[in-house]
Amino acid sequence: MNNLRPAYLELLESGQLAERARQAVELLAECVLCARQCRADRTGEGGGEGFCHSGRRARVSSYFPHHGEEVCLRGRHGSGTIFFSHCNLRCMFCQNYEISWGEEGQLVGPQELAAMMLHLQRAGCHNINFVTPSHVVPQILEALVLATEQGLNLPLVYNTGGYDSLETLRLLDGVVDIYMPDFKFWNPEVAKELAQAEDYPQIACEAIREMHRQVGDLVIDDQGLARRGLLVRHLVLPDRLAGTRQVMRFLAREVSKDTYVNIMAQYRPAGLARRFAGIDRSLTVDEYAEAIAIAREEGLWRFDRG
Ligand code: SF4
Numbered sequence: 001m002n003n004l005r006p007a008y009l010e011l012l013e014s015g016q017l018a019e020r021a022r023q024a025v026e027l028l029a030e031c032v033l034c035a036r037q038c039r040a041d042r043t044g045e046g047g048g049e050g051f052c053h054s055g056r057r058a059r060v061s062s063y064f065p066h067h068g069e070e071v072c073l074r075g076r077h078g079s080g081t082i083f084f085s086h087c088n089l090r091c092m093f094c095q096n097y098e099i100s101w102g103e104e105g106q107l108v109g110p111q112e113l114a115a116m117m118l119h120l121q122r123a124g125c126h127n128i129n130f131v132t133p134s135h136v137v138p139q140i141l142e143a144l145v146l147a148t149e150q151g152l153n154l155p156l157v158y159n160t161g162g163y164d165s166l167e168t169l170r171l172l173d174g175v176v177d178i179y180m181p182d183f184k185f186w187n188p189e190v191a192k193e194l195a196q197a198e199d200y201p202q203i204a205c206e207a208i209r210e211m212h213r214q215v216g217d218l219v220i221d222d223q224g225l226a227r228r229g230l231l232v233r234h235l236v237l238p239d240r241l242a243g244t245r246q247v248m249r250f251l252a253r254e255v256s257k258d259t260y261v262n263i264m265a266q267y268r269p270a271g272l273a274r275r276f277a278g279i280d281r282s283l284t285v286d287e288y289a290e291a292i293a294i295a296r297e298e299g300l301w302r303f304d305r306g
Pocket residue numbers: 031032033034035036037038039040049050051052053054087088134135136
């Protein structure tokens with residue numbers, strides 16, 4: 001199992017990886033890359049007219065071996081995270097507010113992004129972890145062709161807020177090894193107020209079903225490292241605003257009882273959170289304990305507690 005080969009290497013050899021990149025770049029002309037479906041023109045040097053404010057080139061906030069991710073991703077040498085600036089969701093309580101809402105970070109071309117991946121591989125990281133990738137899938141694919149030609153062979157982690165379009169996810173079939181979506185909210189009204197995305201619950205359900213169809217349940221090798229599959233993150237919000245019961249029920253009944261879930265306890269009011277009743281305080285110990293109990297009651301058994 002340690003030798004499980006990333007599927008994208010086969011796509012490179014057959015020429016399909018470059019074709020996927022080409023198809024993804026076409027989506028930038030009237031951008032429908034993510035579930036916002038803005039139809040903004042992102043082909044020029046400026047760009048940035050869509051909800052995510054992202055243009056033709058990706059903007060990278062930072063890249064480094066991350067030792068704070070899930071144990072099965074960070075291992076001994078870290079997860080090779082590449083944090084993209086901008087975001088297609090922009091939650092009011094975002095803990096990376098400056099990165100997702102602002103213009104922080106450097107614009108990069110395909111060769112620079114490929115060089116970052118190769119640098120992280122040389123540093124001993126166990127995977128390449130694209131953080132907030134939904135609005136830069138074409139840029140990732142273009143760079144991946146170059147990086148793979150130059151020897152990249154690590155599993156790829158797609159670390160997303162979950163507001164992804166099915167069309168874009170299908171371009172990633174056979175490319176992404178580990179899907180790591182958030183499932184943030186179940187209630188459309190909450191999603192509307194906190195992320196301007198009333199359809200988030202429906203989109204996230206469809207996206208997570210598609211991700212699971214592509215990669216299945218999470219496979220962890222005998223070194224304790226994730227190699228392939230689905231890992232869902234769920235940040236428990238105060239006042240049951242995340243809809244933990246319904247999210248866990250959906251995962252257990254409509255995806256798989258073997259879904260690996262990281263139930264996260266670290267909510268604190270960041271970004272614009274203090275303007276909103278309910279999320280203007282941290283999570284309590286009791287609220288978190290209730291979320292863990294709910295996951296068990298709904299039949300899930302593979303979870304991290306973060
Ligand atoms: S990627 Fe950005 S511009 Fe494109 S549809 Fe999504 S939010 Fe809009």
